[in-house]
Amino acid sequence: MTPASRGLVRLLNTAGGRVLCLAGNIDAAAVDSHLRRYGREPMPVEGIDAGSVTGLSAPALDLVLDHLDAAERAGRPIRVRRSPAVERLLTAVGR
Template identity: 85%
Template sequence: MTPAPRGVVRLLNTAGGRVLCLAGDVDAATVDAFLRRYGREPMPVEGVDAGSVTGLSMPAVDLVLDHLDAAERAGRRVRVRRSPAVERLLAGTDR
């Protein structure tokens, strides 16, 4: 049995475009639930909002980086809002 997710990952359609939103303690179960709903291919996004994240598992870091890499390959600039926890984790990734 998969543990209940402790965080949130959603795709939101906003006036500024599609945004990947993460909040809380985004563990592997949270990422797995997102991937079951949306699939493994990164979605085109105009923003990543991780300003309310308290913790990111490695699958969550990979999810964010996959979306940022896909946007970069497509020539899109993505706005990223980061919490202090996300800032620490992404500090060594040139993001």
């Protein structure tokens, strides 16, 4: 996979708060790049936008689940926009 075809993982500050945005086919390298930039601890987010994800690697799924778990532990419900690929994976793990 070339860097141009790799998916993206970004933290965006929006009017509604911080959002973890994922797009495309999120491979381990994209997740690693995100973790190098922001650290391993999940950032507090108000939402996850994964509506344009076409594929999630195991590390990408872990990243999403880590953010969902951190929000749950903090008592903060967050909204999740899911593509069909993300819906299938999150449903498979009981989310």
